[in-house]
Amino acid sequence: MQRRNFVVAAGALAAASSGIRAADPIFKQPVRLIVPASPGGFTDISARLVAERLTVRIGQPVVVDNRPGASGIIGAEAVARSAPDGATLLMGSLQSQAANVSLFKKLPYDAMKDFAPITRVAMGYNVLVVPAASPARTLQELIAQAKQKPGSLTYGSGGIGASSHLCAEMLRQAAGVDILHVPYKGTAPAVQAVIGKEISMLFDTVPSSLPFVKAGSLRALGVSSTKSLDAMPDVPAIADVLPGFEMSVWAGIYAPAGTSDAIVQAFNREIMAVLVQPEVVQRFEQLGFLAQTAGPEEFAAFNRAEITKLGNVIKAGRITLE
DSSP: OOOOOOOOOHHHHHHHHHTTTOOOOOSSOEEEEEEEOTTHHOOOOOOOOHHHHHHHHHSEEEEEOOOOOOHHHHHHHHHHHHOSSSSEEEEEEEEIIIIHHHHBBBOSSSSTTTEEEEEEEEEEEEEEETEEEEEEHHHHHHHHHHHHHHOOOOOEESSSSSSSHHHHHHHHHHTTOEEEEEEEESSSHHHHHTTEEEEEEEEHHHHHHHHHHHTTTTEEEESSSSSOOBBBBTBBBGGGTTTTTTOEEEEEEEEEOOOOHHHHHHHHHHHHHHHTTTTHHHHHTTOOOEEOOEEEEEHHEEEEEEEEHHHHHHTTTTTTBB
């Protein structure tokens, strides 16, 4: 359910005490934050955490508008075609702003030229899980098993081109193993498939798999960060076995290209102020995410690097979507 918070500043003193910035002319209208994904996932949760508190800071309602479909293309295109006046923003993701560049032969938007990056918001990581009864108790044992019997192991994903697919493809390439991809229509059925031993392994976000790991339904072999995560301190980084292995799941906020620097900087300032609030940091950590800020130029450079990194994986794996 969308939450709409309407806040009226009652003088400079009241504004300061409540966290609202007093009468900033930049924020003169409600803001629609388009999420190119369904409610409940990483990108949507990140958007709602920011929107609720940004509403308070700028004194205007920030309304989350979910526009799922076509691997994030529908929502991203809607923002790319919007007026550059600060009224419409995008909560972009690894999928919509990086992977799609190489997954699709033609996109209705340019992931860099049609957007003005404002700030990165959050980063999360995937965890490699296997059935609780799997003979592999470590990543090394899983790789050895795959090399001993090429093509015998399978990995699931939430769909072709999803982060779960790309992360497993990165593992396949880095380890030099022959494992077979089994795509599902979403992560939930893929999780159930690995619990039911229908597939050999799955890369899933930490918040999604953590309850099953704690319950003993799944075994975690490694995380896609460069070091162990606080949410799973006993699970080693895959990079410990495959040096340089790293893949994050991230989300960040963009405006349409042509948005003035004044608007971009104002939103960057206010969103970054939201992301350092202790309750926001704590909430992200509870979900297995990290609040991650960045200036517009730094975020743009990060986005370009992600396009290149994921593009190399996608091209090497010959992964395409129509």
